Amino acid sequence: MIKKSVSRGLLLLAACWMFVLYGAPQALAHDQLKSSSPAKNAVVSAVEEIELEFTARVRLPAVVLHDAGGAAVAVGKPEADGAVVTAAVPQPLPPGRYVVGWRVVSSDGHPIEGEIPFTVKGTASTTPTPSKAPSSSPATDPSTAPAAAASSAAPQPSAPVAATEAGDRSARSxxxxxxxxxxxxxxxxxxxxxxxxxxxxxxxxx
Structure with missing residues (x-):
């Protein structure tokens, strides 16, 4: 009897160890994000759609997009198709850093979430065309420049001469x-x- 009890105890202990080693990790493991487009820390030229692929079927997806300043960027309603979630980006994204935030319910009923940062690279800047020289105004016309310079350089009459001219004008008046x-x-x-x-x-x- 003692030997049978010991044998049963050993078998029960071995079964417990087998459950801990193999059964428990599988029961505690949740679904995970397998890949994404855009990928994490990727540098892309444009983004027209966000795609998330998980290791198992997911449901109730939620996808948001924010720029570097934390402002929300409009995206389409996310749709789940088995293990793949997609959300359209209707407007072109200006160059800069962005973050995709996602949240789904995994196949075991537990919600999981995460973030995917990426960067939209800027386009090459165009070289500005030189502006046309403005047409010369009458005040700056080269033909009148010497006359204007001569008039400005003409000496002003001294005080006695000016007084004499004033007296002549008063006499003529x-x-x-x-x-x-x-x-x-x-x-x-x-x-x-x-x-x-x-x-x-x-x-x-x-």
């Missing part, structure tokens, strides 16, 4: 009738002076 009146008065005065002298000479002779 006197009305003509005032000059005529002054001339009449001068002639009248000269006539009176001559008349007085003529009267004094006969008196002196007497």
């Amino acid at each position: 006197v009305p003509a009738w005032l000059w005529a009146t002054a001339a009449v008065l001068i002639v009248a005065g000269a006539g009176l002076l001559l008349l007085r002298r003529g009267r004094r000479e006969p008196e002196q002779e007497e």
Whole structure:
């Protein structure tokens, strides 16, 4: 009896060890991401669709896309087809870094999630064409440049000359009738002076 009990105990212990070594890892293992497009840390020229392939059938997929600043980028509704999940990217992605965030329910009923960073490379910059030289305006016309330079280089009149010119202008501005009146008065005065002298000479002779 003792030998039979020991033998049963050893068999039960061996069965437990077999379950721990082989059965437990398989029961605890979840589905995993097998591959993706774009791949992790890949550098691509464009992305039109996000594709995720898992090791087993998945369901209830969720896919989001963010740029380097954390802003959400619109993507289509993700669809699961067995172990493959796809989501369309409707708009072209500008150059920069992006992150795909995904979440699915694995075949054993447990949710799994992860992130896939990638980079969209920029296009070659075009060389800017030289702009046409602006047409010369009248102020900068080469034909008028010497005249403008000569006028700017002409010496300005000194203060006495300017004052003389001002006096001439003031003299020219006197009305003509005032000059005529002054001339009449001068002639009248000269006539009176001559008349007085003529009267004094006969008196002196007497």
